[in-house]
Amino acid sequence: MKNKILIVEDQFIEANNLRRVLEGAGYAVCPVARSFEEAVKILRSDLPDLVLLDIFLKGDKTGIDLAPIIREHKIPFIYLSANSDERTFKLAKQTSPYGFLVKPFREKDVLAMLDIATNLHAEHLSLARVSKAYKEPSDLKSTGIGNFGMAGKSTGLKDVTRLIQIAAGAESPVLILGESGTGKELVAKAIHHHSARGKKPVIVVDCAAVSPTLIESELFGHEKGSFTGAVDKRIGKFEQAESGTIFLDEIGEMPLEIQSKLLRVLQEKEICPVGGKRKNVNVRIIAATNRNLEEEIAAGRFRLDLYYRLYVFPIELSPLRERKADIMPIADHYLGVFAAANNKKITGFSDSVKKTLLDYPWPGNVRQLINLIERSVLLCDGPLIKQVTLPVLQRNPIVGNNKAQSIKTFADNERDHILDTLAKCNWKVYGAGGAAELLNINSSTLKSRMIKLGISKQFG
Structure with a gap:
């Protein structure tokens, strides 16, 4: 017998249909709760393994009000709702559900989401065990991760370092969020290199740089003759990453039809090359995006089930403008790197340059800062960098008929x-x-x- 499920749903027909689907799939089903009060009563007497929770219930209390009580019992739950607007989604997401099913339900979607939730819960429990091993500051040093290749002193960077350690000790998917240039690929590689897969390959795929017509072949491979132009067999990125890690950068750019195939890889651990047969793969997936995936879901450009499957262990990287304490350590570190590479003896920055670096908002984040330091080292002919050239982000137009307009570069x-x-x-x-x-x-x-x-x- 599979897990025992509690349905909290005030509509009789929908609750009954769900019950029949679950029982037909071998699940045990608790008596249906039609209100907040009935659900609380069942939770006190007959704890289920998972809850299907309608957001909008009759009465003053909603499913969102019930969610904290369910979480106290450490029970995973999936929201049910006919309302999938962005506001409802954000409000529900704050309670950390394991999924979100939009009415009307399809049987295969219900069962797939139950499988996802069950797997996510097991992975979260595993992550919680790993997390306990990295609570003391001394543990941060003993693993040798340090600042994972990124200099800095900010609290945010220290938090990210600890999250990298936890992720490295587990096998769960990781979703790295942050603006362009914040170091998402650096974090992904740090997780891989400090994991049990560290000696195996890490394959990087920029989903935004691959044509939508070629991305399936790029990821999963193809057989010779499977389509026009397929003159040879191709091994896809997933097979190249066997026993290692695949890093899917800019996953928010991935076409919807490929998202469904990626979901299968996550759930079934198998791929299907174009024109070929299904085969198993042993690959850990780390994804990253600079997009707001909740907005993409609301706009219909990103699959909700894939979002939840990836959102097992999110790591959010703050933009450089929000962690000023990291600017000079990063600048000093790369000054040393580029000076040595170019056989130059440059000892630091002038006070005016330091002030300029600290005052600039860094729209390109760490990547922009590193590029600037490299360029400044090449142009420097003394022991100090006394001048840096930064793009002007805001230009104030000169008003008046007699004033010449400013010249753009x-x-x-x-x-x-x-x-x-x-x-x-x-x-x-x-x-x-x-x-x-x-x-x-x-x-x-x-x-x-x-x-x-x-x-x-x-x-x-």
């Missing part, structure tokens, strides 16, 4: 042109109607120019 003009084009495309980089097509350049070239110019959606 080529870089300023290029940045403005790209931003205008992205705005017209709703920030769609590639594909039909995307910015790359309108600008008549390769999508990877456009992404490269965006990085160099410090362009990200948050600062568009």
Whole structure:
């Protein structure tokens, strides 16, 4: 017999349909609770293994009010709702559910979400056990992770370091969130290298740089002759990462049809090459995005079930402007790196440069700072860096008929042109109607120019 399920639902027909689906799949089902009070009574006498919880119940109390009580019993729960608007989703998400089912329900969706919730709960319990091993500051040093290749003194960086250690000691999927340039790939590689898979390959895939028509073949491979142009067999990224880790960067850009195939990989641990047969894979998935996935879900561009499957262990990286304490340690570290690489004896920065670095908002985050330090080292001909060149983020137009307008640099003009084009495309980089097509350049070239110019959606 499978897990015992409690249904909290005030609509008789929907509750009865759910009960029949569950019993048909071999689950034990508690008596249906039709209100907050009935659910509390059942929880006191007959604890279930999992709860299907309607958000909007009859009476003053809602499913969201019941969620903290369920969590006190350490029982996973899945929300049921006919209302899938963004506000409801955000309010419900604050209670940390294990899933979200939107009415009307399809049997396969209900059963799939139950499997996901059961697996997530087991992974969370495993993560909790691992977390207990890394509570003392001394543990942060003993593992040798340090600042995972990132200099800094901020509290946020120390928190991220501890999360890396916990993730490295587990096998769960990891979702890294943060603006472009905050170091998401660095964190992913730190997790891999300090995990039990550290000696196996880590394969990086930039989902935004791969054409939607080629991404399935890129990830899962294809057989010779499986489509026009497939003149040879191709081994996909998942097979290349066997026994190791695959890092799916910019997963928010992944097409919906590929998202469903990725969900199968997460659930079934198997892939299906284009034109080939299914095969098992042993790969840990780490994903990252600079997009707000909740907004993407509300807009229908990202699958809710995939979001929950990836959101087992989220790590959020703060933008550099919110952790000023890290700016100079990072600058000093890379000053040493680039000075040594270029056989230069540069000992530091002038006071005016330090002030400039600390006052700048860093729209390109750590990546932008590192690029600036490298350029400044190359241009420096003395023991101190006394000048840095930073792009002007805000320009105040000169008003008046007799005043000459300010002259923009080529870089300023290029940045403005790209931003205008992205705005017209709703920030769609590639594909039909995307910015790359309108600008008549390769999508990877456009992404490269965006990085160099410090362009990200948050600062568009």
